[in-house]
Amino acid sequence: MKFSPGIQNFWLQISNFLFESLVVFLVLLWLSGWRFSNLLNFPILVGFIVGFSLVFFRLIWFLSHLKSQLLQALPDEWKFEVAVLADYPLLNLSWLREQTSILESLGFVQLMDYKVEPDTGFARCFAHLQHYCLAEICQIFGENGETIVQSISIFSILEQDWVVGAINREVNQNDGIAYIWRHPKKVGTYYPNISLDEFLQAHLRFRQQMLDDLGITVSTDVSWFAFRNLEQQATIYRKQTMRRKPLFLSILEATLFELNPKSEWLGDYPKEAVKRRANHR
Missing domain, CATH: 1.10.287 (Helix Hairpins)
Structure with missing residues (x-):
């Protein structure tokens, strides 16, 4: 890479x-x-x-x-601003409409269109009222107007501050910096080259495995306010992590990630799962 x-x-x-x-x-x-x-x-x-x-x-x-x-x-807080399609002439509208239609056919309902800071991208948020998970369609543009990210994410908020997410694309070089502020309780997996139906099912299977291993339940709050709170927490954590970590160590971690990209980040999940199994023997 x-x-x-x-x-x-x-x-x-x-x-x-x-x-x-x-x-x-x-x-x-x-x-x-x-x-x-x-x-x-x-x-x-x-x-x-x-x-x-x-x-x-x-x-x-x-x-x-x-x-x-x-x-x-890095912002101190997540500043929400409604996005208007007319403000994004480079947005892939046919792709957006197609993915929106598929997500809605899978049971998701549209919550909000919003800007991706700092005004370089568009995102549309969805909620699934039966499976209690959220989804996001996202397209982010570079300085020259080229698309650098075009993907869909599905994530669930769990008890005890755990979050499990999935994204339907390959790992790329832009993920190295994000790896710096990875969270021990925010689990993430990449699922490239997969249909949205299979993508949703893969997320739900992995989520259920986490729930069983950790002995926790999924949050049933999939409102826009829950999504905003999740983004706010993530924004604060990113800045705290960047402030706390030595810069050289942070860049070294990002470099090693780009040399050997990881298709999943499990954080403390494996360790906590082993600890719980040991306590229940």
């Missing part, structure tokens, strides 16, 4: 700092007559400390500044 632009730029900057450090070392080694022992001479040693200190502090400033920019880009 090709690295996303943000990840590529980060490691390019880190490479520049490493190159600067190597240049400083080679210059000092040249001044010492290419003898490592001469690096301990006082003038050379002072130059060594000053040179590497400058590179180090520039690196620290870069990481601090980048983290500040990322935090500023």
Whole structure:
């Protein structure tokens, strides 16, 4: 998988700092007559400390500044705004209508059309009043107007703050950053190349397995307010996680994800399931 632009730029900057450090070392080694022992001479040693200190502090400033920019880009709360189809000339209307029709045939009812922040996408939310789950049709556009995400998600709110979700597309490079703020109780699975009927059934089967393993039940509140509350909690958690985690560790996690994309995130679910089985023996 090709690295996303943000990840590529980060490691390019880190490479520049490493190159600067190597240049400083080679210059000092040249001044010492290419003898490592001469690096301990006082003038050379002072130059060594000053040179590497400058590179180090520039690196620290870069990481601090980048983290500040990322935090500023993340909203403090989920701001809902109704979406109007006329405002999205690039929206794939035929696809939207087709997916809406299929979801409604499966028992979903339409709740709301809303903007995906920061005004780069369109989403339509649905609720299933018999299966007690929510669905979302989403199309997000890049800076040049190209579609970067076009998918459908189905998710259920469970007891004890658990949420299980599914998305009907392949993992892509844009999921690496989202992996940084993964939640231990928010379980997610990708189901590419599957019909919406099969997609719904796969979600319900996996949800039932979680309910049985954890000894919990599904929330029957599938109102728009429940959906908004879920989005609000997720928005707050994303910013808290970005603020708490060291930036270098966060980018490293995203990079490793893009090198080896994961088609599911189970969080603490396996551990909690094993613990519950052990307690019931």
